[in-house]
Structure formats: C-alpha cells, structure tokens
Amino acid sequence: MNEREKALSKVSTLEEALKYINDGTVLMFGGFGGIGNPPTLVEGILQKGVKNLFLIGNDTGFPRVGIGRLVTAGRVKKIITSHIGSNPVAGEQMHRGELDVEFSPQGTLAERIRAGGMGLGGFLTDVGIGTMVEEGKQKIVSLGKEYLLETALTAEVAIIHADRADTFGNLTYIRSARNFNPLVAMAADITIVEADEIVPLGTLDPEVIVTPGVYVDLVIPSGGVNWKWAWEEKKGT
C-alpha cells in the first residue's frame, strides 16, 4: 500500500471489531433468512460471551443458522424485526417473556433502517393502516390522505457480510445475500464488514460498488459460512 492507501485503509481484525460489540449493544445485522448474515462476526460474538443484545434486522434466521445462533444461545434481549417464524426458539423465548420482539412490516422495517442511514426522521406510509400495525403510531394527513408515521432506526454497530471489499470499505455483495446489508451498513455509528475477499484500492469498478466506503469503519476477512443451511439439513434427514 502506498501512503494514500494506508491513510484510507479500514482493514482490521476480528478481535478489534469485537471491541465495539458488548453487553447491551444496539446491533443491526444484514441478512435475510440467514443469507447475508455475517458468519465470522456471529461466531466471534458467541465466543466473546456478549449478552443482552438489542438486535435490529429482518428476521431471526434459523435456530442453527446465522443470526439465529445468537438467539438460540440466549444472547438477545430485544429485537426489532419482521419475522421470527423460521426460528421456533425465538418464538418460545418470546412466549416465555425472555425475548422482547417488536414487529415491523418487512418493507417498512427496511425503509426505517434506510431512513436512519439517510439522516431522515421517518416517513409516511399507508402500509398497515387499519391493522395492528397502527398501534402507538402517529397518524398524519398529507394532501388529503391518511398515513402512518414510521420512525427512522439507527444502531450503535452494524455487522454485515460482503462479497468483496476494498481497503477503503467499498463493497459488493453476492446475489440474494445483498438484501438488508447495504441498508444496515448506512444506519449504524460503527459499521463492521466481513468480506469473503479483501482487495486493493482500485480493484473494484466504481460503477458496481453497492456500498460506498464512507459508510464502513472496519473491514475484516470472513471465514465463510460455518453452518448447514436449513434446506441442506432437511435433505440430510
């Protein structure tokens, strides 16, 4: 690396990254049904023994897949999410009162995270009007139509899984593993990326970068997925 590349580099280590994730941290995660959840960071959080996490993300994965592993291990105290159906452990913890679950419709949740990342206060949507989703929300009339005010979400730390990262933190994702990753990348004070490949500055075509490096604080190498996918397990039995 030349002097400029060094000055702009965010390459770090798992150990360094885990310093930002502690008991009670408000933690956003990328991924959808486990796909795009960062395996090395999840494993690191488990190993470090962090507990009482406040998670924000699309879903609770599967009991032995992705972010679901933190739930299964009892490390999560609260979650704002859209779906826990694929992880029965989350449902059991919720019914026992061990896990506080706040549901947001999926598109609304994605948009709330983006709003946080974009420095907005919230947005108006008619999604969920006339249903339980209304509860506790301001209703706003604009141009003669009624909307719910959905508030922006931010977090202390975001953990994401990228395909390629350059040393400045410019990111690309792989296929459907993109999902919530670019959104949470923008919405946290500290964004930690594990990347399957870390490449020198100038390697990524500026046209295909999905997350600009300005959003990224630390880039660490990914050890890859260390779980069996739910559909693999099903076939195995």
Added chain:
Amino acid sequence: MNEREKALSKVSTLEEALKYINDGTVLMFGGFGGIGNPPTLVEGILQKGVKNLFLIGNDTGFPRVGIGRLVTAGRVKKIITSHIGSNPVAGEQMHRGELDVEFSPQGTLAERIRAGGMGLGGFLTDVGIGTMVEEGKQKIVSLGKEYLLETALTAEVAIIHADRADTFGNLTYIRSARNFNPLVAMAADITIVEADEIVPLGTLDPEVIVTPGVYVDLVIPSGGVNWKWAWEEKKGT
C-alpha cells in the same frame, strides 16, 4: 429473440415514445447540470412542438445544453427543481412571470422523487428548518424533535438517459450521469429510456444493474449528445 424475450421486450421508437409527451404533461427528467439529460428525447420534444410542460428535476441545465433547451425554447410552464443558476434564461423567464419555479433543497428533491417512486407519502427532515424552506410545510414532532414533512413527487412520464439497457429495460448508467436518472425512473407512470446501447436479455450482469426493468416502459436508442458542453464552449471563446 425467442418467445420469452419477445414477451418481455420494451424496445420501441422515438415516435412511439413521444406519444406519451404532450402539452401540459408532468415530466420528470434525469440529469444534473445537463449530464444525464436524455438528448434524443429532448430533441424529439422540441421537434414535436410540445409546450406548457410541467417539469420535475434537479436543475435547468444550461441555455443550450440538455433540458435547458426546452426552457430556452419556451416550452416549460412550471418546474420543481433545486437550481436554475446555470441557466440565465430560466431566471429571466421566472422574473417575467413566464416560468413558475418551485425550489426544493437538492437532497430533499431527490428524496421526494424517490419517495414517490417507492410508494411512500413523504418523509421527515430537519433540512431547511428555520429558513424559507419551511414555508407552507407541515411541521411534525417525532420522538421529541421537530421536522418538516416533505411530500412525495410522482409524474406522468419520466425521460432518462442510460448507458446500457437490455430489452427488458434493465439499466446501467455511465459515471456521474447516474445522478437523478435511477430516481425519476421509479417515480413516473410511464418511464421512457434512451440508451446508448441496447443489448439482448442476459447480457447485463444482474449484480451491476442499477434500475431493474420493472420500472421501465419503453427503451429507445439514443443518438448521443447533440450539444456542446458549457465548459467546451467556454474554452472555444
């Protein structure tokens, strides 16, 4: 093209595209300082003699560049925009009362167009609080903080300039010509794209597509830029 490709094709002609753009049409345009304005469609609108257009877009270009040509030719009745400073003709028309200009801060304007494209009613921002930008807007308090409610914008037709389009209307842009193009592409009932290159289905890598084809209604070939850039003219004199 096989049967499937034919069924999904949006390839059309300038003549066909211009049928959607008529006197009084609410027309969004991509581009920023002329760059990314669609030259062939602008020329077509001039040739067709369309007038009283209601434009929505970042700026009025330069008098002889891009969307500015429509202003210079007196074809625009109203515009919602963030900047007309590079086009003195627009300023003169505004002062003579011929052109109705509604200003929105640039980031707010971009976000209002996106909100329209995303099916949202509007969003909360503190940008412009305590300035003229407040005028006529609802103030909303959310989580103890005061915001302006900025409303979503949509249009009847959007005209955009893409680099490559496949026959389904998947689009990529070129460098800084991206700017407002992917935003207006989402926010109009009919989105018309002129592309420098129209390629067969399957040519574009799904990872690098910026505008998914579902947003595009017609794809026509671009004749390329038919004006001199402002900085070229300056050098010429």
Added chain:
Amino acid sequence: MGLGREKRHLVASRAARELKTGMIVNLGIGIPTLVADYVPPDIHVVFQAENGILGYGPTPREGEEDPFLCNAGGLPVTLSKEASYFDSTVAFGMIRRGLLDLTILGALQVSEEGDLANWIVPGKRVPGMGGAIELAQKARRVIVATEHLARDGRPKILRACTFPLTTRKSVQLIITDMAVIQVTEQGLVLQEVAKEYEPGDVVQATEARLIIPPHVERF
C-alpha cells in the same frame, strides 16, 4: 404443513394456471413457493422476491443449489435471463408502488369479504408479518393458496376472521386442495371443485357462505 406432498402440489399447480404472460409475480412462503415449479411452458412471467431479486426461476436440481441465490423463504432458486439484484427497500418499493401484477400468499384465515389473516395465531404462534401486509395490500391481484382446513381440522374460510388481520378486502381468489373460490361483491362463489370432492364437501369444510353456481368446474 398438514397436507401431503401431492395435495400441496395440486394447489400450487392449479394456482400456476392463474399466471399470465408479462406478469410480475411474488410468491409467499409455503405452498405459494411451489408455484414457480409449475409455470406453463407458454407463459412468461417474472418472479420477484422481497430479499431483492427480480427474475428467478424454478427450484434447481439437487446438488446445483446456490446458498446465495434463494427466495424470500430461504429456499434455493435459479435465475432467469432478465434478472437483477437489489436491496430490500427497492424490493418493497416495487410492491408499494403497485408494480406487482399478482401475489400468491398463504393464509391462516380468509373471510367472505376477502380479509386476510396470516401472521398471528393468538396465544400460540406469532411468526411476524414479514412482507405479507405490503403484498396483500398493494399487489394488483391477491390469490390465497392454502390448505382448505387448518391443521386442527377447523375451517380457514370464514364469515369473518377471528385472528388479527393482515389486510382488509384484499383477497380476490382462494385456491385450496378442495376448491377454487372467487371473492365477489355478492360473496364467495365456488368456481371449481377438486376431482375427489363434491360441492357439498366444500360447503361442509367452509364456515363462510358459498354461492354455488349451476355449473362448477373440476380441477
């Protein structure tokens, strides 16, 4: 899921006959997911998924699954030639903006008026709404594809839903292992009955009132 493999696939293949060339289509979790494997060869639709794909195809052959190419239910799919990837705000932007011609969803309960309940079993299971509210509220056409009876044998098609609603008056067609039922202004109309049943069987398994026209098709 309560139903045998054959019945689930019967529902999916019948639902696939509702696809029309050019449609943008979203498939919910469960039986609806199977519809992607039953698209008639002369019909060309584009499947969309909430996790950020437009343009996916049927289930890959065993051994050819890609863990990073899955639908919103986390199951492997294949890619179509028109495909693009994007983040989930864009996926839901398409949905909210009304660009989906059709969604096929599962249901816990459906009412005579087309109300849908599919995310809470009070006191039992609260899986969360996922993207169901957006889809049921915003798609141009909403079809429910489901078992006719709940796992406990109770009817799912009711005069009024007893579970919390996903949306009001959004379902236009109900396809089950027993019947195809249209939601109309006049009420539920029995359009088709599965080969092994008679209209009377459907009436018995349905709490809602059914209008039975003189001619009922078989499927």
Added chain:
Amino acid sequence: MGLGREKRHLVASRAARELKTGMIVNLGIGIPTLVADYVPPDIHVVFQAENGILGYGPTPREGEEDPFLCNAGGLPVTLSKEASYFDSTVAFGMIRRGLLDLTILGALQVSEEGDLANWIVPGKRVPGMGGAIELAQKARRVIVATEHLARDGRPKILRACTFPLTTRKSVQLIITDMAVIQVTEQGLVLQEVAKEYEPGDVVQATEARLIIPPHVERF
C-alpha cells in the same frame, strides 16, 4: 465572478490548507471547486459530489475531459482510486447523516454569528439553493471561500445577513482574497491577512466587527 484569476486561486489554495488526511470533503460551486487542484501532496482527502461521486481528483488536462465525469458544478474532474458512483439520494444521505468532515462553500453574505446566505439576491437573482442548505447545515465543518467584497463593492461579511438565509450559525471559517476570519463565540477573529493588505484594509472592507489579535499571520 468579479475577482481576477489569481485572486480566486489564492483563496482556493489557502482553503486547501484546511484539508486534513482522511477527511471526506464537499466543494461548492465557484471558488471552492478550485480547491481540488490545490491539495497538498502529503494530504489525502476524499472529495464527494452531490451528483453522485465519492472519490474524485483534480481537473483533467486539456483534451482529456470526460463529459460524463463531472462535479456538481458540471465541470470535468478526474477519478481517484477509492471512487464509487451512486445516485443523488445516496450523495445527500451521506451529507445529512453527518459523514462529511468538511464543506467549502461560496457565499453572498456571512454574518458575525456564522449565518450564511448564498442562494437569493432579493429582487435580482434567485439561482436556487441546490445542495447548499444540506451542506451548510450538516457538514461537521463549514468553510466559506469567497471574494471579500461583492461584485458591486459592498461588503459580504456583515453584522447580520440581509438576504434570505441558507443556514443559521453554521460557518466556522471565512477565507477571502483579503483575509482568513474565524467565527467564534466571541465574534469574528481576524486570523490572517493577505500579503498585499493590512489589517486596517480588512476592517474597512468588512461591515461586521472584527476582533484583531496582537499577532495576525500573513498568507
């Protein structure tokens, strides 16, 4: 623009000395744009533009301009190795979220309290605010780089702005062809004076009150 080429470049080169390695920096239209050509070789900053670039470099050599690679003022730039492109919502998302360490903007008027007016000359010119409000309101540090006097010879640095405001209390440093002035809680402090002027010249060309410390640097 009222000032000769040399004076405009003097202001830009002085403003460039405010850059620090690692900064994300946005440059406004006019004199600020020129700053990209004066980055000291040992300073590594990343320039951002509202039209959707993060990571651009100095003006290209004549004949090497790319019409599709321009800054927010529509002038050709070059690309840095860390560059990425994005749409304008993302460009402004970065700005609103406070990720810009520094913006250097032009001004019609600046007040003693750091109020900025740069988008309307009442009754004359209403160019529009462009991205100035977001930048002045949200960047961590706001520097104004401008001619000391307006084109008509009137002072731009005032006790209070008379033109409509872009933002209140946002400017931290004012760099002109005559002086470098810091906006502090106590008022405007004259930090530096251009070689060809004396502090008294600056006072005379400034309507706002200036605090003149015992030692004033030259630039």
